Amino acid sequence: MPAAMAIDVQLSISLSSLAAARPPPLASVQPSCTTKPALPPPYTFFVLLSISKSLWRRPPIRASINRNPSMSPTAKDVSQNGSVTTSTIFEIDDSDFSRFSERPRPVNIERKRSFDEKSFSELSITMSPRPFYKNAENSSRIFQTVDSIYSSGGRSGFNTPRSENGFEPHPIVAEAWEALRRSVVNFRGQPVGTIAAMDQSGEELNYDQVFVRDFVPSALAFLMNGEHEIVKNFLLKTLCLQSWEKKVDLFKLGEGVMPASFKVLHNPVRNSDTLVADFGETAIGRVAPVDSGFWWIILLRAYTKSTGDSSLADMPDCQRGIRLILSLCLSKGFDTFPTLLCADGCCMIDRQMGVYGYPIEIQALFFMALRCALQLLKQDCEFVEKIIERLHALSYHMRSYYWLDMKQLNSIYRYKTEEYSHTAVNKFNVMPDSLPDWVFDFMPKHGGYFIGNVSPARMDFRWFCLGNCVAILCSLATPEQSSAIMDLIESRWGELVGDMPLKISYPALEGHDWRIITGYDPKNTRWSYHNGGSWPVLLWLLTAACIKSGRPQIARRAIEVAESRLLKDSWPEYYDGKLGLYIGKQARKFQTWSIAGYLVARMMLEDPSHLGMISIEEDKKMAPLCRRSASWTS
Ligand code: GLC
Numbered sequence: 001m002p003a004a005m006a007i008d009v010q011l012s013i014s015l016s017s018l019a020a021a022r023p024p025p026l027a028s029v030q031p032s033c034t035t036k037p038a039l040p041p042p043y044t045f046f047v048l049l050s051i052s053k054s055l056w057r058r059p060p061i062r063a064s065i066n067r068n069p070s071m072s073p074t075a076k077d078v079s080q081n082g083s084v085t086t087s088t089i090f091e092i093d094d095s096d097f098s099r100f101s102e103r104p105r106p107v108n109i110e111r112k113r114s115f116d117e118k119s120f121s122e123l124s125i126t127m128s129p130r131p132f133y134k135n136a137e138n139s140s141r142i143f144q145t146v147d148s149i150y151s152s153g154g155r156s157g158f159n160t161p162r163s164e165n166g167f168e169p170h171p172i173v174a175e176a177w178e179a180l181r182r183s184v185v186n187f188r189g190q191p192v193g194t195i196a197a198m199d200q201s202g203e204e205l206n207y208d209q210v211f212v213r214d215f216v217p218s219a220l221a222f223l224m225n226g227e228h229e230i231v232k233n234f235l236l237k238t239l240c241l242q243s244w245e246k247k248v249d250l251f252k253l254g255e256g257v258m259p260a261s262f263k264v265l266h267n268p269v270r271n272s273d274t275l276v277a278d279f280g281e282t283a284i285g286r287v288a289p290v291d292s293g294f295w296w297i298i299l300l301r302a303y304t305k306s307t308g309d310s311s312l313a314d315m316p317d318c319q320r321g322i323r324l325i326l327s328l329c330l331s332k333g334f335d336t337f338p339t340l341l342c343a344d345g346c347c348m349i350d351r352q353m354g355v356y357g358y359p360i361e362i363q364a365l366f367f368m369a370l371r372c373a374l375q376l377l378k379q380d381c382e383f384v385e386k387i388i389e390r391l392h393a394l395s396y397h398m399r400s401y402y403w404l405d406m407k408q409l410n411s412i413y414r415y416k417t418e419e420y421s422h423t424a425v426n427k428f429n430v431m432p433d434s435l436p437d438w439v440f441d442f443m444p445k446h447g448g449y450f451i452g453n454v455s456p457a458r459m460d461f462r463w464f465c466l467g468n469c470v471a472i473l474c475s476l477a478t479p480e481q482s483s484a485i486m487d488l489i490e491s492r493w494g495e496l497v498g499d500m501p502l503k504i505s506y507p508a509l510e511g512h513d514w515r516i517i518t519g520y521d522p523k524n525t526r527w528s529y530h531n532g533g534s535w536p537v538l539l540w541l542l543t544a545a546c547i548k549s550g551r552p553q554i555a556r557r558a559i560e561v562a563e564s565r566l567l568k569d570s571w572p573e574y575y576d577g578k579l580g581l582y583i584g585k586q587a588r589k590f591q592t593w594s595i596a597g598y599l600v601a602r603m604m605l606e607d608p609s610h611l612g613m614i615s616i617e618e619d620k621k622m623a624p625l626c627r628r629s630a631s632w633t634s
Pocket of ligand 1: 196207211347348
């Protein structure tokens, strides 16, 4: 890491008075970063953090361990291993969980829509700013609602003897909370994130860092448990990091790029903490994390939804942070598609796996971040207009060209090629011979999914879990498509869930494909790691997607499979093999997002109203543009 990247971000904490009010009143926050020595004028952030003494809270977050304090990030070539609405999300009667049992029924998380949840078609006409509260009256209503929900006692943590739904907490829940708390990283006495893995048995590589994407399930677990402070600190800290100057060799990266990860370095002599961050300049392949900025916006919205307080998101610095992220993606160029063009390895799959071009994971996160930004951004009509236009184009493109079901497969199979003009059916000139054999076996009669990638003459037919689940959560998928994705998961249970949820991608690249596409990557051998490996962290996304599409029983089955092994196996990062029977070849143990992912899945299943912080309702004004096919109708 160049010296220029070493910065010192300071949190001056002034403890505001904190009554026992619940939820904790958001204190005014003024972030400021001191950058040394590279950033021109050091500017300081003063953060007024409030500390609440809520009765229902879990025991306080423990001090973190800054392991290897002396380790310099330059010493190693670190790899990327390798609205609250006026009617709230809490309106669901969570004592009536049985209604989710067998029959597919979509969950209406936000039954009455407030104006911050207007359809983006409506917004394109009105262009009004949309704060989270219309007025103070609404905001106090939210607090009351939150209060009454939480006052009934603790929830899914280890102090909870029995949940409100009559669910007995699984014995491993308590262990999971303890392990999650052990992973908390402090910066100058304040919790700012969770370390990627607490496995001291192997080489740390960069698993001793706080990854933005990895922190999302941890953050959701804390939010669901009423612990907001760590999430707020994380959001502010990463916002500071965004303002650094980022360079790979002589090339400067866009201002809005968010780090893939950061690390707290503790100097025991000076008794001081310093932050170092990686924006891709030390990662394998030197690829910037395109997903980090999107996750940051999504988490900011989750925080705002969960706390019912928009003051963090309303801060000028946060507003600017959102705009900087989005301006990286919304600027006009040579693109002929609304999708985002990316390098291989720029997301959860952060090594070469043929996910370059227009990968589903990034497109779904992009769509979700745009929808969240539309709720969070204030008074920026020009920007809002751009977002709305892009959302329209993106949903059309994705729903039309990425969607695959039996009917669509059959039509690709019969495609004519070399078609010119506007009347072309095979617009991207995909050769039917490029259809892999496995896809004909994989495609169930009822069911479908968004394929991995679409670009000229190339369709990547692989299944990618994260992109499909996020597409459901942000309503990029129509309700019919969401149902079809669930049908597919049920029909292909052995392949996608097997003995450990959940396959990150399917199927694995083997032989020649593996050699060419991964470049002989020994970590991504067939049915291992990103190449067909099974990742417990994906459980939270599956659970959220299942609840959103009214199929929680699918999630429950998957959670049971995971529960039978996760603790016993010490929370591995991933599993290998066609069925996910084996603990991954190079998998870390005590991988934090495996732990947090499980907890979030459990808490959502117990109390589906949690879904509101991570899900966005369908925009009814957006006409489904996809042709219906047989699999959607029954
Ligand atoms: C691996 C994963 C990446 C994750 C990181 C830290 O590199 O591929 O998605 O963020 O480990 O857990």
